[in-house]
Amino acid sequence: MSPxxxxxxxxxxxxxxxxxxxxxxIMDVVNPEQAKIAEDAGAVxxxxxxxxxxxxxxxxxxxRMSDPHMIQEIQATVxxxxxxxxxxxxxxxxxxxxxxxxxxxxxxxxLTPADEENHIDKWDFTVPFVCGATNLGEALRRIGEGACLIxxxxxxxxxxxxxxxxxxRTINAQMRRLQSADASELFALAKDLGAPLPLVREVAETGxxxxxxxxxxxxxxxxxxxxxxxxxxxxVFVGSGIFKSEDPTRMAHAIVEATTHFRDADVxxxxxxxxxxxxxxxxxATLEQRLAERGx
Amino acid sequence: xxxxxxxxxxxxxxxxxxxxxxxxxxxxxxRPEHLENLAGLIMPGGESTAIAHLLTTSGxxxxxxxxxxxxxxxxGTCAGLILLSREVLDGRSDQWSFAALDVAVxxxxxxxxxxxxxxxxxxxxxxxxPGVFIRAPKIESWGSDVEVLAxxxxxxxxxPVLVREGAVWGCAFHPELTADTRIxxxxxxxxxxx
Numbered sequence: 001m002s003p004x005x006x007x008x009x010x011x012x013x014x015x016x017x018x019x020x021x022x023x024x025x026i027m028d029v030v031n032p033e034q035a036k037i038a039e040d041a042g043a044v045x046x047x048x049x050x051x052x053x054x055x056x057x058x059x060x061x062x063x064r065m066s067d068p069h070m071i072q073e074i075q076a077t078v079x080x081x082x083x084x085x086x087x088x089x090x091x092x093x094x095x096x097x098x099x100x101x102x103x104x105x106x107x108x109x110x111l112t113p114a115d116e117e118n119h120i121d122k123w124d125f126t127v128p129f130v131c132g133a134t135n136l137g138e139a140l141r142r143i144g145e146g147a148c149l150i151x152x153x154x155x156x157x158x159x160x161x162x163x164x165x166x167x168x169r170t171i172n173a174q175m176r177r178l179q180s181a182d183a184s185e186l187f188a189l190a191k192d193l194g195a196p197l198p199l200v201r202e203v204a205e206t207g208x209x210x211x212x213x214x215x216x217x218x219x220x221x222x223x224x225x226x227x228x229x230x231x232x233x234x235x236v237f238v239g240s241g242i243f244k245s246e247d248p249t250r251m252a253h254a255i256v257e258a259t260t261h262f263r264d265a266d267v268x269x270x271x272x273x274x275x276x277x278x279x280x281x282x283x284x285a286t287l288e289q290r291l292a293e294r295g296x
Numbered sequence: 297x298x299x300x301x302x303x304x305x306x307x308x309x310x311x312x313x314x315x316x317x318x319x320x321x322x323x324x325x326x327r328p329e330h331l332e333n334l335a336g337l338i339m340p341g342g343e344s345t346a347i348a349h350l351l352t353t354s355g356x357x358x359x360x361x362x363x364x365x366x367x368x369x370x371x372g373t374c375a376g377l378i379l380l381s382r383e384v385l386d387g388r389s390d391q392w393s394f395a396a397l398d399v400a401v402x403x404x405x406x407x408x409x410x411x412x413x414x415x416x417x418x419x420x421x422x423x424x425x426p427g428v429f430i431r432a433p434k435i436e437s438w439g440s441d442v443e444v445l446a447x448x449x450x451x452x453x454x455x456p457v458l459v460r461e462g463a464v465w466g467c468a469f470h471p472e473l474t475a476d477t478r479i480x481x482x483x484x485x486x487x488x489x490x
Contacts, residue, residue, distance in 0.1 A: 006415040006450070013412045016430040016473050020341050020374070023305040039388070042349035044305060044342070079388055079403055080343050081431065103409035103431070126410055253353075260304050260350050261326065 009126035011148065017081065017103065017128060018149035018212045021045055021235050025225070025256050026214070028052050028239040031070070032077040038242070041252035045081040045103070047237065048074040053110045053157030054240035054279065057289065063111045065093040068100055075101070083130070088295050089115025091124070098127045104149070106130050107142075109294035110156045110239075119295070122146030132216065134167045134292050136174035137193035140203070143211055144196040150209055152233065153292040154217015157240050159281030161218045161227065163292055168215060168231045178204040217292070220245065220278045222258030222271050229262035246276035297487060300325040300334040304350035306342020306375060310472035314480045328359045335487040336369035339376025341430065341470050344403065345388055347375055364396045369463040371483045377466040378403060378433050385436065397464045398439030399456075405434020406450060417469070419446040419458060422478050427457065427469040435459065435468060 007013075024044025029035040035046050050066045051059065065086055075082050081103035086093035088107055093114075097105050107120050109132055122129040123146035132153035133139035139150045152171060154164030174193070181189055181204060190200040202210050215233035219225055220241030228236060238255055245251040254271035261267035284290075301311045303324035315322045315338070323330055325337065337360075339347075351357040364370065364380075372380040381393050383400035406413070409431055417427040427448065435456045438444070446458035448468075457468040458479070463486075471479035 006413040008411060008413045010414055012428055012473060013414055013430065016428055016470060017409050017412065019307040019310065019473065020343065020430055022307060022309070022342075023303075024343060024346055039345060040349075042305075042346045042353075044346045079386070080345055081409065098410070101408050101410050128409065256346070256349070257353060260354070264326075 014128035014148040015211055018130070021081070021214075022212060023260060024235050025252075025259050026083065026235065026237045027242055027252060028237070029074065029243070032073050034243055034248075035074045035078045037249055038252060039078045039080055041249065042256040043080060043252065044235070045083055046074060046078060047083045047085065047106065047239075048102075049085055052240040052243060053291070054159070054244055055157075056110060057157040057291075065090070065096065065111070068096065071097075071100055071102060085111055086120070087111040088113040089118050089120060091120045094120050094125060094129075098125055102127065104128055104130055107147075108132065109153060109291045113294050119145050130214070132292070132295060133171065135170045136178075136203070137195045138295065139171060139209060139213075140193065140195035140199040143199055143209070148211050149214065150211055151214040151216040151237055152228075153295075154215065154219070155284050155287070156217045156291050158218050158284055158287070159220040159241060159244070159279040160284050161220070161224045163284055164215050164217045164219065164228055165231065167217075167292070168228060168233060171213070172232055175203055175207060175209075179207050219255070220281065221275075222254045222268050225255050225258045226262040226268045229259060235259070240279055244279035250275055251278070297321065297335045297484075298323050298333060299484065299487070300330060300337040302337060302339045302347070302356075302376070304354060304356070305346050306340040307470070307472060308340050310470075311338045311340050311373075311480075314472050314477045315484070317477050318481055318484055320484055325356065326354060328355050331356070331359055331363055334368070336371070336483065337363075338483075339370060339372040339379055340472070341374035341376065344375040344378040345391065348379060348392060351379075361394055364394055364464070367463055369483075369487050370396070371465040371467065372397075373467040373470055373472065374430065374432060377401060377468055380464060380466055382439075397459070397461050397466050398442050399435050399459060399466060400437045401433040401468075402436050403433055404431050405436065406432045415448065417446045417448060417457060419479070421445075422482065425471070425478060426474045426476055428473045429469045432468045435466070
């Protein structure tokens, strides 16, 4: 085979990395030391960012892409994939992250949106993208724009799993509705969802998203991980939940174990024992800023 | 015939689907007792550091090492290949492997995700087979008992991508990500029911 016959950046190759991350934990890290702790604990990837969501929430101001130097330091520290966040619609930040050879870009509502109309045209990139979604229409719109991995949004930085559960249950219920619809109903359902018809037809036929579905936003204990995996998430993103807990190393190990053995309550009970305090958390009803409402 | 799929992390679902399409009964392996009475085992793609960690914490590592020594048939793809290799280059300083296959592999030897690629491979006995390489390991050296079943010319040299040493098969790419089940069929046809 000549090298010319190889192709990079195909959908299969971009979705393929998401497939490899299934059953794993992707951890937010803000420096090489945390990245090392994450890899030691069995994380399948790290998300390099300057502040975890709970600090972004506390500090306020505009949250942007991280300093390239910090991303490169983390790339030099770990052997697992390194992801980084770009602002919604900020394709120039995404171009920079691709130039840095990050393995996945998260077009994330945790950062301050740069465009209130348009998300990034993700078909334009060789690097794959993950995007958040609160419902099926949003998920399929992102996939239509080229996202290769969907994560339910939850409410980042709260340590409260309630929104993640709401979003997963919503997506699941809407997928079941499509499966029970007859072919002539799918046009109106696609209109109601605001989603591309071919993708609506695909979900109606298969019963799942065309790309893997992970869960993010508010996971802060092994039990939370077990819960969202039993609700159909295929892997978890943990942001503030690890490095804002009392004992991050133990919490990281415990969430990794619980993610692999999520149906085995004996294992989840064992790793939940004597963990120290989880992050303090926030009641979502009292939040001033709901990050999940960013993106549409 | 029962074939196990190591189900600690990675693309377990795709391997299971490929085996099911061939009419093979599959067993997800997460605990030591799941290794009993298997005709063979597949070690899937995923992150080798995460799977290595979970092999230790789940208690599967030691009994699997013994099973491999006793001649268990195994097919490792990508991360699975890394875990079976004699030597891992560019791994973590504490990265261990089962050393069941006499090859040295370089982790992410073809580059980071931007360099991940798909191509068509020529496999001995099968002809053209799709090859999907995701942050794939590169087999840089191999022993004389290792049979090379497919190679890939990546411009900087020709490297084996599908190898076999007796009952141990290693694959740098992901046959499970395509609908083509012939690599799985090749592996399954080598198994002896027990």
